[in-house]
Amino acid sequence: MELLDFARGPALQFGLYAFVIGTVWRILGILLLAAKPDHSAARKAGGFMAALKVIYTRSFTADAFKQDTLYPKILGYLLHIGLFVTVFLFVPHILFFKGLIGLEWPGLPNNIIFFVGVITAGVGVALLVRRLTNPVLKLISNFDDYFSWLVTMAPIITGIIIPIRFGVRYETLLAVHILSVALLLTWLPFGKLAHAFLVFFSRGTTGLVLERRGAKT
Amino acid sequence: MKQKPTLGEVLQAKGVSRRGFLKYCAATASLLALPPAMVPRIAQALEAARRPSVIWLSFQECTGCTESLTRSSSPTLEGLIFDSISLDYHHTLQAASGEAAEAARHAAMEENRGNYLVLVDGSIPLGNPGFSTIAGISNVDMLTETVADAAAVVAIGSCAAFGGIPGANPNPTGAVSVSDLVTDKPVVNVPGCPPIPTVITAVLTQFLTFGQLPDLDHYGRPRAFYGQTIHDRCYRRPFYEQGRFAETFDDEGARKGWCLYKLGCKGPITYNACATVKWNQGTSFPIESGHPCLGCSEPDFWDDGGFYRPVSTARIGGGAAFGTAVAAGAAIGVAAAAMSRRRQQKTIKEG
Structure with missing residues (x-):
């Protein structure tokens, strides 16, 4: 079996199954947890809208912190937008998703994807440098942070290298790219990258709790 | 043994002009990624080359490779050069049949021991010798016998090079490629279904010119032709x-x-x-x-997953497998939550 056959066959299959199993496991495991005993009366009636509000408002920095967090905030947005564009708007990726879920949507030209990919990789490196140079951030970082960075950046960097080649055969680079995606999918539900789907639950829960206490959100 | 005419003599007799011949040599040098300085050497070597003996073995194949090489709409210099090799055995093209054909193969092997080329199209069935025979001889026996004293072997087409369509899943005949069986001779793979005729003749030309086979990639294919996608x-x-x-x-x-x-x-x-x-x-x-x-x-x-499926389509299981994955994830999630609840209740009771 060639490396590419292994990558887009068993390896990707393993990654996708691990992703599906892990995601359903984590979501259900958290949603079915028993709520803490509630011994106080709510100041305000918590509701779905309160959860939605915090999901939205926490996407922006509070005024008091705007100046201090501007740099990481911009980098964070660039990284996430870059990941979205490169993953979901590159035509070969769209065809991959079409094969999985049967849905297709318009893509962007390759040179735009490549440009966004390079920017995203650069932003990723800048975020790593910040993590390594900021004393507080460095202190609170653990293996999960660094490994999650690695498995996120690997598909981006291997994807950028494919059109450049550097003398390596296309199918070898493609296989390495797909293997890096398989690793990302396998790790995503179990590490800090699980925020991709848990972020909405955690923010929503925060919204419900704060609403109940009558706090301004 | 009668001295065979040189390729130059044969081409001259067929009315090929010197200009046309040199054009072919220049084109071949270009195709093989050789420097222009090599053109005179190619011309000199080709002119002086004696007609090389070629034995063409056809096994599990559709004759498309032979068709590719011989069915050009107008005579080409490549075709003439192919005509000019001493094709001593090719059971599709030769007039002789039966024992006379086999006698021709044995005679060519005897007269050109160590110097003849074996061109093979088609894969070789190992499942049962009776799956494909020629004159009652199994393909594997004929290949083994014929390549024993050959200078080199050229596997023409994807069937000979990689097993091809006969070797496709579930490979009912146990088809294998030439290089699976021939390990003690140089083997050049010229895959394609069929391969480009120019590529076949260029490989022969390089062998005639330099007495050696072209630089090959990891699949045994000439890099000059199979170096780029x-x-x-x-x-x-x-x-x-x-x-x-x-x-x-x-x-x-x-x-x-x-x-x-x-x-x-x-x-x-x-x-x-x-x-x-x-x-x-x-x-x-x-x-x-x-x-x-x-x-x-x-x-x-x-x-490879279907001719009309895009390259980036995943080669993975269908919806049932994903349904199983969702169910497995749900079962683990429910079990994890139940364990957590039990722990929580126990803590409350104790606390």
Whole structure:
């Protein structure tokens, strides 16, 4: 079996199954947890809208912190937008998703994807440098942070290298790219990258709790 | 033994002009990525070369490779050179049959011991010797006997090079490639379904000129012809970069000649010279005719997930498998939550 056959066959299959199993496991495991005993009366009636509000408002920095967090905030947005564009708007990726879920949507030209990919990789490196140079951030970082960075950046960097080649055969680079995606999918539900789907639950829960206490959100 | 005429003498007798001959030599040097300084050497060597003895063995094949080489619409210099080799055995083309044909093969092997070339098209069945026989001789026995004293072996077409369609899943005859069986002789793979005729003759020309086989890639293919992908040299590549794709075979994109990636083109992972050398005297190649590349010069192209499935489509199980994964994830999640609740209740009771 060639490396590419292994990558887009068993390896990707393993990654996708691990992703599906892990995601359903984590979501259900958290949603079915028993709520803490509630011994106080709510100041305000918590509701779905309160959860939605915090999901939205926490996407922006509070005024008091705007100046201090501007740099990481911009980098964070660039990284996430870059990941979205490169993953979901590159035509070969769209065809991959079409094969999985049967849905297709318009893509962007390759040179735009490549440009966004390079920017995203650069932003990723800048975020790593910040993590390594900021004393507080460095202190609170653990293996999960660094490994999650690695498995996120690997598909981006291997994807950028494919059109450049550097003398390596296309199918070898493609296989390495797909293997890096398989690793990302396998790790995503179990590490800090699980925020991709848990972020909405955690923010929503925060919204419900704060609403109940009558706090301004 | 009668001295065989040189290739130069044969071509001269067939009315090939010196200019035409040199043009062929220059084109061959270019195809083989050799410097222009090599053209006189190619010409000199080819003119002086005695007609090499070639034994062509056809096993599990469709004769498409022979057709590719012989069915050109007009006589070409490549064709003339092919005619000029001493094709001592080819059971599709030779007049002799039965015992006379086999006698011709044995005579050629005897007279040219250590110097003849063996060209093979078709895969070799190992499942049962009776699956494919010639004159009652199994393919594997004929190949083993014939290559024993050969100078080199050229596997013509994807069946001989990689097992091809006979070797496709579930490979009912146990088909294998030439290189699976021939390990003590130089083997050049010239895959394709069929291969480009120019590539076949260029490999022969290099052997006649330099007495050695061309530089090969990890699949045993001449790098000069199989060094780049179809996608790399495709004239539709700019459309791929611009994100302009034909969605169906008769939509606007197809009529405008946009990229065929979405229609399953295997150009990005197929190494061959179709986009540069082209077919039918350089007229066109499949993509130019509006059809995606099938990837026929790559191993197991027949089993590569379907001709019309895009390269980036995942080769993974269907919805049932994902349903099982969701159910497994749900079971683990419910179990984890239940354990957590038990722990929580226990803590409350104790606390």
